[in-house]
Amino acid sequence: MSEFVHSVTLDKSICHGCTRCVKRCPTEAIRVHDGVAHILTERCIDCGECIRQCPHHAKKANYDSPELLKNYDLTIALPAPALYGQFNNLEDTDLVLNALKAYGFDRVFEVSAAAELVSDATRHLMKAAADEMKPFISSACPAVVRLIRVRFPNLIDRVLPLIAPAELAARLARQKAVEETGIAPERIGVFFISPCPAKVTAVKMPIGSARSEIDGVLAIKDLYPKLCSLMKTAGDEPLSHAGRIGVSWASSGGESSGLVSVDNYLAADGIENVIRVLEDLEDEKLHDLAFVELNACAGGCVGGVLTVENPYIARAKLAKLRRYMPVSENHLPGSIPPQMLWDTDLEYLPVLELGSTRRERFERYAQLEELRALLPDLDCGACGAPTCAALAEDIVRGYNTLDNCPFLMRKRMQELQSATDETTPEENP
Amino acid sequence: MNEDIKLSYTVPGDDFTRAGEASAHCKATLKKLGVDPAAIRRVAIALYEGEINLAIHAGGGNIDVTIGDDVCTMHLYDKGPGIPDIPLAMSEGYSTAPDEIRSLGFGAGMGLPNMKKYADTFEISSVVGEGTDIVMTVNI
Numbered sequence: 305m306s307e308f309v310h311s312v313t314l315d316k317s318i319c320h321g322c323t324r325c326v327k328r329c330p331t332e333a334i335r336v337h338d339g340v341a342h343i344l345t346e347r348c349i350d351c352g353e354c355i356r357q358c359p360h361h362a363k364k365a366n367y368d369s370p371e372l373l374k375n376y377d378l379t380i381a382l383p384a385p386a387l388y389g390q391f392n393n394l395e396d397t398d399l400v401l402n403a404l405k406a407y408g409f410d411r412v413f414e415v416s417a418a419a420e421l422v423s424d425a426t427r428h429l430m431k432a433a434a435d436e437m438k439p440f441i442s443s444a445c446p447a448v449v450r451l452i453r454v455r456f457p458n459l460i461d462r463v464l465p466l467i468a469p470a471e472l473a474a475r476l477a478r479q480k481a482v483e484e485t486g487i488a489p490e491r492i493g494v495f496f497i498s499p500c501p502a503k504v505t506a507v508k509m510p511i512g513s514a515r516s517e518i519d520g521v522l523a524i525k526d527l528y529p530k531l532c533s534l535m536k537t538a539g540d541e542p543l544s545h546a547g548r549i550g551v552s553w554a555s556s557g558g559e560s561s562g563l564v565s566v567d568n569y570l571a572a573d574g575i576e577n578v579i580r581v582l583e584d585l586e587d588e589k590l591h592d593l594a595f596v597e598l599n600a601c602a603g604g605c606v607g608g609v610l611t612v613e614n615p616y617i618a619r620a621k622l623a624k625l626r627r628y629m630p631v632s633e634n635h636l637p638g639s640i641p642p643q644m645l646w647d648t649d650l651e652y653l654p655v656l657e658l659g660s661t662r663r664e665r666f667e668r669y670a671q672l673e674e675l676r677a678l679l680p681d682l683d684c685g686a687c688g689a690p691t692c693a694a695l696a697e698d699i700v701r702g703y704n705t706l707d708n709c710p711f712l713m714r715k716r717m718q719e720l721q722s723a724t725d726e727t728t729p730e731e732n733p
Numbered sequence: 734m735n736e737d738i739k740l741s742y743t744v745p746g747d748d749f750t751r752a753g754e755a756s757a758h759c760k761a762t763l764k765k766l767g768v769d770p771a772a773i774r775r776v777a778i779a780l781y782e783g784e785i786n787l788a789i790h791a792g793g794g795n796i797d798v799t800i801g802d803d804v805c806t807m808h809l810y811d812k813g814p815g816i817p818d819i820p821l822a823m824s825e826g827y828s829t830a831p832d833e834i835r836s837l838g839f840g841a842g843m844g845l846p847n848m849k850k851y852a853d854t855f856e857i858s859s860v861v862g863e864g865t866d867i868v869m870t871v872n873i
Binding site: 312654658665667 | 735753757760764765766770773774778781802
């Protein structure tokens, strides 16, 4: 059943082989063949769009089971700021944090607290950087970072080399737990309560660091019903240690507003909009920008496929919740600690190139043009590729054949038919 | 020795929102061909500036791109009003763009200078009343 190595699993028994996901995939990473969808793993950026689009719910997000908690002597929950936007009339984040403890976690460490440190580090980096280094592009959304890595080589240098808030939270939480309890680090289980499956891939195949400190990724939607009931009876221990800036990270524009003194920023959300901004940035069509925040999901993290609430309602709830919070509860002592910086460079993965040598690529391009002239340019998707151009590319790469184009097939059938019609009378007088 | 790849575009003079299509397509093609990203960037920027010029000043025009083994040649030509004083038009900040164009964020007087800056070679000829012809190349 596990067909996809990314954060998406396909249930073959449910997949109808329709092409809805194929057509909506922003990196053209899905093909249907033999009646079921397949992901071209090198192209997939884990944006979750196919999960959202599948009308049959054949695509399931890949995340961990709370059963994993049993494997550790001490467990820590890292709630994403988006979690707070899921509940009605939430006045205090402590209610959610206490409910997480009641659920079974020994400790909680808010991702929003780590986010405030990332905001602080971003301010440091921006202050120190020359104008020509700008704009910086946020590295918080793993789908966006993966997209840049395969499609926008010229923007790689602009990506903030800071680890994402969830990852920083995991490092800080484990460190603190080891210091306070003396329990061996490997006996401590650190679980991210996530709005999106891209974080699962970010944990299993991290970008920017060799290894992730997160031991498991749990879905907000799985925990939500349990937390709702636990909130009624949970304790009132003061656990929250994040302010307005950290909680703001849950929705689009929040990370940018956390930079406080930077007003020439751009915040785009929804993968199609993100791609447009990246194209324009690459062509230097956007001027005088210092910071670019991009979120693959519409609305930001509150729009992740593992959330429950409508992203725009969640955003409104968060705005209300933030009203009486302090601005920020977490600050860096001075300079940026090395553990917040990437230890691995982001490298361009040229998956869109047509071949491995320049000669092969030029030859294949010529073939591509010939094929495109043959294809009907209707982009119907019936061959299993999203467009006629994509089918032509698949053919020159050797993954598909022209026989799968129903229009060409029909044309051939008609030709055969008329050839038969012409010969028939003579053969059967 | 590979066969040259030729791309042709028509830039409409009346629709601003379509300026940029040629450079976007050319950029995607160069990525497929595995051209060095830094060179792709220079082609895309120079070509986009050229497209904008065709749309704003020339009432539209044509672009022919030839991608060879180690050079990308861009030929932009139009039947627009022509440029009376080329050295003046080539100086940074000089612009004849009308106010409504400037209010859209264009017309800063950087079009031609930027094309020259990003290209490896740049040749321009123009006849008032007949049109403008630009050939620029980027080594790839």
